[in-house]
Amino acid sequence: MVERGAATRISLAVLVRLALVILTFVLIIVLIVFGAGKLPTVFGQLGKGVRTFRDEAEKKDSEPLASTATGAAAAPGASKYCSSCGKPNANGAKFCASCGTPLAA
């Protein structure tokens, strides 16, 4: 019991140290590969990527709500269904009214 606890404590300390070593290595590799001057650009691009990813995730979250809101109010005569989002569109529509995807003739 005591031995096990000591072992866990040791491995945790080792893990923390390992994480620090890995982080340092990654930073050094990033510095070597991209150069110190490009570091702000790299991190800026990383931030941009994270932001786009978050935007996409939010869009996906809010889309089902929007579809239920506009789907009920759809025109009764609509016969063109969007291949991308599945919402009905007017007969003469060339683009989906909700997502902008070109509609097939």
Ligand SMILES: [Zn+2]
């Ligand atoms: Zn659509």
